[in-house]
Amino acid sequence: MSTSHSARRQALARFAANRAAMVGLVLLAVIILLAVIVPMVWPYGLEDASLERALQPPSFADFHWFGTDANGRDLFVRVFYGARISLAIGLIATVIALCIGVAWGATAGWFGGTVDMLMMRFVDILYAVPLLFLIIVLVTVLGNNIFLIFAAIGAVEWLTMSRIVRGQTIAIRNLEFMDGARAIALPTPRILTRYVVPNIIGPVVVYSTLLIPVNIIVESSLSFLGLGVQEPLTSWGLLINQGATVLDSASWMLVFPAVLLAITMLSFNAVGDGLRDALDPRGR
Amino acid sequence: MGGYIFKRLSIGIPTLLIIITASFFLMRVAPGGPFDAEVDLDPLVRANLEASYGLDQPIGTQYLRFLDGLTRFDFGPSTTYPDRSVGELIADGLPVTLKLGLTAMLLATILGLLAGVIAARNRNGFLDGAIMMLASVGIAVPNFVVAPILTLLFGITLQLLPVAGWGDGSLRYWLLPVIALALPQIAAIARITRSSMLETLSADYVRTARAKGMPERRVLWRHVMRSAFLPVMSYLGPVAANVVTGSVIVEQIFSLPGIGRFFVQGAINRDYGLVMGIVILYATVLILLNLLVDIAYGWLDPRARVK
Numbered sequence: 001m002s003t004s005h006s007a008r009r010q011a012l013a014r015f016a017a018n019r020a021a022m023v024g025l026v027l028l029a030v031i032i033l034l035a036v037i038v039p040m041v042w043p044y045g046l047e048d049a050s051l052e053r054a055l056q057p058p059s060f061a062d063f064h065w066f067g068t069d070a071n072g073r074d075l076f077v078r079v080f081y082g083a084r085i086s087l088a089i090g091l092i093a094t095v096i097a098l099c100i101g102v103a104w105g106a107t108a109g110w111f112g113g114t115v116d117m118l119m120m121r122f123v124d125i126l127y128a129v130p131l132l133f134l135i136i137v138l139v140t141v142l143g144n145n146i147f148l149i150f151a152a153i154g155a156v157e158w159l160t161m162s163r164i165v166r167g168q169t170i171a172i173r174n175l176e177f178m179d180g181a182r183a184i185a186l187p188t189p190r191i192l193t194r195y196v197v198p199n200i201i202g203p204v205v206v207y208s209t210l211l212i213p214v215n216i217i218v219e220s221s222l223s224f225l226g227l228g229v230q231e232p233l234t235s236w237g238l239l240i241n242q243g244a245t246v247l248d249s250a251s252w253m254l255v256f257p258a259v260l261l262a263i264t265m266l267s268f269n270a271v272g273d274g275l276r277d278a279l280d281p282r283g284r
Numbered sequence: 285m286g287g288y289i290f291k292r293l294s295i296g297i298p299t300l301l302i303i304i305t306a307s308f309f310l311m312r313v314a315p316g317g318p319f320d321a322e323v324d325l326d327p328l329v330r331a332n333l334e335a336s337y338g339l340d341q342p343i344g345t346q347y348l349r350f351l352d353g354l355t356r357f358d359f360g361p362s363t364t365y366p367d368r369s370v371g372e373l374i375a376d377g378l379p380v381t382l383k384l385g386l387t388a389m390l391l392a393t394i395l396g397l398l399a400g401v402i403a404a405r406n407r408n409g410f411l412d413g414a415i416m417m418l419a420s421v422g423i424a425v426p427n428f429v430v431a432p433i434l435t436l437l438f439g440i441t442l443q444l445l446p447v448a449g450w451g452d453g454s455l456r457y458w459l460l461p462v463i464a465l466a467l468p469q470i471a472a473i474a475r476i477t478r479s480s481m482l483e484t485l486s487a488d489y490v491r492t493a494r495a496k497g498m499p500e501r502r503v504l505w506r507h508v509m510r511s512a513f514l515p516v517m518s519y520l521g522p523v524a525a526n527v528v529t530g531s532v533i534v535e536q537i538f539s540l541p542g543i544g545r546f547f548v549q550g551a552i553n554r555d556y557g558l559v560m561g562i563v564i565l566y567a568t569v570l571i572l573l574n575l576l577v578d579i580a581y582g583w584l585d586p587r588a589r590v591k
Contacts, residue, residue: 125299128574129567130525132532133547140551140559141310217426221533224428225548237428244432244537248440258429265424 014278021274024267031264035083044074046081047232055250067252069242078234079257085235086261089150090216096154097215098208101161106196108162109169110188120166123159131156132221139227149228153218157211164207168200202279209272213265220261236261285582288589292578296571303567304354308347311556359561364553370561373546380450381542384534385527387462392469392523397516399470400477407482415474422471427530431464431537448539461538465530469523473516480515484508514585521574528566 015021039046043063053072056064066075108119126134138152172178172195181191220237222228229235236257243254334340338349338360353360359370403415438460439447451457484490485508493503532544539545543562550558582589 124295125302128299128571129303129563130529130570132529133563133566136547136551137307137310137559137563140554140556213424220426221428224533225536225551227548227551240428240432244428247432247436251436254429254432254436258425258433261429262421262425265426266420269420269424 011278015274018274018277020270021278024270024274027263027267028271031083031260031267032087035080035087038080039077039084042074042077042080044077046077046234047073049073055246057250058252058256066256067250069253070246070250075239075253075256078239079236079260082234082236082239082257083260083264085146085229085233086216086219086237087264089146089153089219089229089235090212092150093153093157093215093219094208094211096151097156097158097161097211098204099158100154101158102165102197102200102204104158105162105165105167106169106192106200109166110173110192110196112170112173116166120163123162126156126159131159132218135218135222136225136227139222146229146233149219149222153215157215157218161204161207161211164203165200168203169196172196172199206272206276206279209268209275213268216261216264216268285589288582289579292575296575300568300571304351304564305347307560307563308350309343311560312343312346354564359564360557362550362555362558364549364555364558370557373558374543374561374565377541377543377546380453380540381531381535381544383453384458384461384465384531384540384542385524387458388465388469388527388530389520389523391462392466392473392527393516393520395466396470396473397477397513399474400516401481403474403478404481404485412478416478419471419474422467423475425468427464427468428533428537430467431460431534434460434464435537448537450540458540461534461540464537465527465534468530469526472526473519473523476519477512477516481508481512484512487511510584514581517577517584518581521570521577524573525570528570 050072053064053068054070056068056072058065058067058075064074064076066079068074069078104119104123108116134156135152138155139149142148142152178191178195181195186194216236219228219235220240223235223237224241226241229238231238239257240254240261243250243252243257246253331340338346341349350360357371357375359374362368362370362373365373399415399419403412406412435447438445445456445460449457490503490507493507494500498506531542532547534540535542535544536548543565546558547562549555550562578588
């Protein structure tokens with residue numbers, strides 16, 4: 001790490017002083033905790049259907065805190081089970097995008113010249129098609145399977161990441177300590193992992209945090225359209241879809257997953273903005 | 285300027301060709317053909333079907349025939365809607381999608397600019413705080429949540445507007461879809477406008493303009509707005525892409541007969557011709573639009589021409 005110990009501590013202090021970011025962090029922690037715990041301990045399971053309990057409004061009496069759906073399944077457990085899938089897809093797709101984007105951008109920026117030109121032209125070309133369309137094309141071609149959805153989202157959402165990393169790599173490539181590293185003949189992979197990656201990590205972390213909510217929205221959009229997660233599994237997008245169809249008679253089916261999704265989005269955005277301000281105080 | 289336009293064109297046209305080629309071959313090598321339905325087809329029937337769609341020809345021939353067709357707005361047949369061609373379906377849906385998309389973009393640009401300017405002029409004041417908070421929410425809440433809530437409010441509770449459908453295509457049918465489509469973009473444009481206004485307001489030449497006693501209104505219109513508008517304009521490309529993406533979802537929610545619905549139907553049924561045709565159409569539209577934005581940018585900001 002080139003950032004000194006005290007610089008990191010300062011950044012941490014700045015982050016801790018950011019009220020919106022801290023609230024976001026706490027909310028995310030609560031949602032993740034509930035997503036882990038609720039499906040394990042709740043008296044109803046994901047698939048416990050009972051037609052005489054169909055479309056019950058929320059009540060505390062019989063543990064249907066969020067009401068029930070058209071099949072009489074408990075919505076509270078379904079919403080947090082959906083949270084598991086939505087958050088997992090958001091995280092895993094982001095990790096995939098992170099790996100591809102960093103590798104692509106660092107290679108292009110490091111080698112420069114024709115390699116850079118060709119690699120970035122490829123990125124420009126993919127940019128010309130809206131990303132959701134690319135993902136839908138991939139899902140159409142590859143078939144509809146939850147692992148392929150992770151992969152399809154990750155395989156498309158790395159474009160901006162690669163541009164950021166490339167810019168950062170070019171910026172530090174010509175700095176003096178890089179000349180030093182080259183002068184003592186360090187092999188390229190070692191220069192990349194030892195000097196380049198630690199120096200570009202700040203913007204990458206910030207962008208990754210902001211990419212998670214984007215990927216959650218992408219997954220939800222796909223599931224909403226019927227092209228993503230399928231029953232018997234569920235996700236926030238699928239729950240919102242089911243809620244939207246019974247809007248006039250059972251509004252709770254839309255409201256709870258939608259509110260939870262919105263809180264998650266706002267929290268991730270607040271944390272990401274907080275990280276950016278903490279890591280780069282000049283921005284404000 | 286001529287050289288600048290030529291340079292932008294020399295990037296746009298190959299991009300489009302590569303997208304067409306890539307989507308053609310991607311769809312052809314894809315597993316699961318359009319005739320892999322639940323029922324097993326008799327091999328003879330299958331061969332006949334494939335022959336009638338030209339799928340028995342060598343892939344190179346298919347590709348050339350496809351390219352040739354594109355020049356005549358012929359995207360080939362659709363397997364989801366056997367009695368219609370993809371070109372016909374697109375021609376049917378395009379007016380609806382265009383009307384939605386263009387209105388939403390116009391609305392987003394006007395309201396976004398207005399909100400952003402108001403926020404910047406009241407920096408750190410109450411209005412600024414309120415607008416920026418709404419903008420954060422607007423960006424965080426996706427349109428498949430906004431749309432049902434709007435329907436619930438105006439369609440079901442207040443009974444003011446129809447819940448879904450295109451009807452005769454009059455205002456009351458497309459008002460809610462346009463709002464649902466525009467809201468996230470209004471929020472994004474407001475944010476960009478605000479930050480670029482604030483940046484320009486603290487620029488040296490603005491201080492100079494004020495120092496020489498220029499009236500504030502004139503400073504704003506003459507010096508601030510022009511350069512504050514540039515980042516907003518270069519964001520119009522992404523706005524168009526977002527509106528195109530959003531219209532797929534909004535058309536689905538409000539059951540509007542636009543291109544987006546055909547796209548989703550095509551994707552669900554693995555109708556390669558339909559999906560490919562729509563991707564190519566959208567890519568063309570977006571590349572053209574980005575070209576226009578680039579040209580306008582070069583015209584407004586001479587610095588961009590030499591870069």
